[in-house]
Amino acid sequence: DTGVSQDPRHKITKRGQNVTFRCDPISEHNRLYWYRQTLGQGPEFLTYFQNEAQLEKSRLLSDRFSAERPKGSFSTLEIQRTEQGDSAMYLCASSFQGRGHEQYFGPGTRLTVT
Amino acid sequence: DQQVKQNSPSLSVQEGRISILNCDYTNSMFDYFLWYKKYPAEGPTFLISISSIKDKNEDGRFTVFLNKSAKHLSLHIVPSQPGDSAVYFCAADMNYGGSQGNLIFGKGTKLSVKP
Numbered sequence: 001d002t003g004v005s006q007d008p009r010h011k012i013t014k015r016g017q018n019v020t021f022r023c024d025p026i027s028e029h030n031r032l033y034w035y036r037q038t039l040g041q042g043p044e045f046l047t048y049f050q051n052e053a054q055l056e057k058s059r060l061l062s063d064r065f066s067a068e069r070p071k072g073s074f075s076t077l078e079i080q081r082t083e084q085g086d087s088a089m090y091l092c093a094s095s096f097q098g099r100g101h102e103q104y105f106g107p108g109t110r111l112t113v114t
Numbered sequence: 115d116q117q118v119k120q121n122s123p124s125l126s127v128q129e130g131r132i133s134i135l136n137c138d139y140t141n142s143m144f145d146y147f148l149w150y151k152k153y154p155a156e157g158p159t160f161l162i163s164i165s166s167i168k169d170k171n172e173d174g175r176f177t178v179f180l181n182k183s184a185k186h187l188s189l190h191i192v193p194s195q196p197g198d199s200a201v202y203f204c205a206a207d208m209n210y211g212g213s214q215g216n217l218i219f220g221k222g223t224k225l226s227v228k229p
Contacts, residue, residue: 042205056215102160103160103215
């Protein structure tokens, strides 16, 4: 399967702990996006990369959140000092540079902060 | 403030009939619109899109209509099939400044197609 993959699929952590999620995009895609989705809402944009460069960050991405894409392939999203409000589905998507609207999403990582 | 609104949380349709899902937006800078479909435990899947220079785009059973003056778009599915049962998200983007990819999503409409 050559789709977008995310790991882990589920993560339960205690408040105050750090967590890191991984996303592997479709290999030919040079753009990679992170979104957050809470219950009853649509996905909310967090940040995106073009190759290894992080080009845009949402106001939602507080200083406890950091994303990297060091070699322009996979990406990691780290949340430090997790809070209960961080509980959500974290979605990763990828696209071709010239077709940024048509994003291919992974299955998501569901984070539960207790 | 919701810039993309899907005011119907759910819709139930009989198999073979038409499904019409609606979406309104408030930001006149949006110039590209998309529909995504989401099954449980999966990420959203791109379905169909339309540029603001068009008022209709068709792909098989799926047609999206755009009414710029009303800031309204709709997705028509004809005929509806039970496999179409999913949550449908409307999304919008703007090319201003070269930004492509900061999609603004609505809250979604859950479509149920009954056999």
